[in-house]
Amino acid sequence: MPEPEFFLALRLSLLVASLSAVLLLLLGTPLAWALAFRDFPGKALLEAVFLLPLVLPPTVLGFYLLLFLGPEGPWTKLIGVSWAFRLEGLLFASVLFSLPFALTAYREAFLSLDRDLLEVARTLGVPRRKAYARVVFPLVWPGLLSGTLLAFAHTLGEFGVVLMVGGSIPGKTQMVSIYLYDLVQALRFAEAAKASSFLLLLSLLILVSVRLLEGRWRAWRSTTG
Amino acid sequence: MEVHYRVRRPIRLEARFRVQGFTLLLGESGVGKTTLLKALAGLLPAEGTPYGGLPPEKRPIGYLPQDLALFPHMTAWENVAFPLHGKDAKAKALALLERVGLLDHAHKRPRALSGGQKQRVALARALARSPEVLLLDEPTSALDPLTKDQVLAELIALIRQEGLPALAVSHDPALAGMADWLVVLGRGRVLQEGPPDEVMAAPGSVEVARLLGYQNLFPARVVEGGVVVEGVFLRLPLPPWARPGRRAWLGVRAEEVIVVREDRPLPRKTCWRAS
């Protein structure tokens, strides 16, 4: 079994990954909806900005984020507290970093939705809320869920950004990827191997359950949909 | 029912016509037939009567889009029960399915149904919200070409049974014969309306004639007792406005022409010798 510090780091990683997944779901869904169905000036630029974390090296993103969240940064001036080396900062960074993954998956889910369904639902005298709950949600949730799980797994494995904005404080900002890196740097290969295989199994478990979920949904759609 | 609608986007259109019984709105693709239906359903910004200014959920209409838009994740009866609420929603839905003759298929999902069956599920679902009028977009497009006339005739019979006025839009003049009232839509406006046989017999313009399926149109000159087309005299009953010497168009529908072999006796009709 890996040492207790590993589980401390893992717990933090799981916390940051699940909180940022929830934030991405809340934030990304309306955003993806707008990108899928609305036209507004500057849309192409906005899309490009949201996809930027996909192509930027994570360390570059982390560098700018640290300046942004640091004591002299514009975000700190705005809210009065610096989020650097804090859970809030890690969350901010993770949400930004995983946004392209979630956003792309969500947008695909919405684009595959037949818009006639929603229009017809409205002509059937049903309030808009009920139409969303009974028609849109059941059809898009598998796409939203797999996008969210993907973002979750991505956050769990993220290294460069959290390295830059986290400051590797054990129990506070040291995520599991950084903890492993520190172990390797300290030449503690045996412990690193134990912790890595544990993480490997966990990640595999997550991905397998995503696949099973997707498979079940697909089967359900093709035989009965 | 009098309809008068003005739409600016996506197509500029002002249409004023009557809907009585099963009304067919005929028009080429791109003139805004679907746009007009969506405007009536409240799905597009437009102004007009009836129902002007109401959101779609407040309009007593039953809208059947071209692809029918049945909810793929619900069974037939769940689709029909969608606009219903209360404990007896399922019983009501099943009763509606029985009315359209689909009770046996109540537990199937849309994918397992034929085009005609889907259409009847969509009709039952529209009936469930007790509409004042049905709106049908290209009702034959989802149907098998071999059986579409029969399936549509059955659908129209069902609608007549319900005693509901319906407005169907199509580009197919073959449907005109089944309608109670025919409206011809041109670019941006209504060209002509009336009972189908009257409109078919006397199209008001060359454009209407073409839309009604007159594939052969010739420039003609009116003479006493008929017209002259490219030097050939044709004996015809003339409409009252046709005074000798006036220019006119002669329209011939393909199905009104028969081709006879040279060695057979001529029918007692107007004949042309062609080579």
Next chain:
Amino acid sequence: MALRASCTPSSPQGLEADLFFSAESLYPKLLEERGLAEPGTRRIYALGRLALWLDRKLGLDPKPEALKDPRVTQLALANPVHAPYGRAALTLLERYGLLRRKDLTLPGTDKPFRALSWAEIPWERLTQGVEAYWDTAPLARGKPRFQFVYGENIAHAAQLATSATGAGILALPLVLHESLAQSGVYWVAPWGSHLALEQSYVVLKGRARPEVLAFHRFVASPEGRAILKRYGFLLPGE
């Protein structure tokens, strides 16, 4: 040929390099013990110097006591779990009474933590953060909060100090670099006030080619020493 300031775990795994440079003597010794270095080639090339760096905007006098000022709420270090400069930084703070060892015995050692010499501390096991082993009261007293922030190596610590914490214990050559010298003020720790950073190098096993040995000699030559001196290193024998 490889020059690595931080320790390089890849080298025992077959790194394609001729010489191994480290910021201390532990890893070169380790290579020697495992027979991965040419015997007798381990030398000290420089003695690492520590410096306290403070952002000019804090307006503080650069000396260890300045760290008690409430304006210093975060201090950047290299991670002591694996970075020699981070380990040295903690011993420096200890020497100036800014950190006090807690009363505990580390797992795997029989002596109490307090009794361990700097060289005896099992640094690579201190994975719970400084606060778990040292009492930080002298640094944290009278402040709304105080925390250590760890860089992956000394250059990363410098970046954290300049962009966020405003204070850091860094390597002297970095502090002398213009980007840090302009934005901050610094204090050089006297030699002997912290864990000795005997920056050592070795020739790796089977790499003792003439040109490698020539470079090995060049580092210790007057010419090589002059270059190191220019970058702020203290040289062996000075």
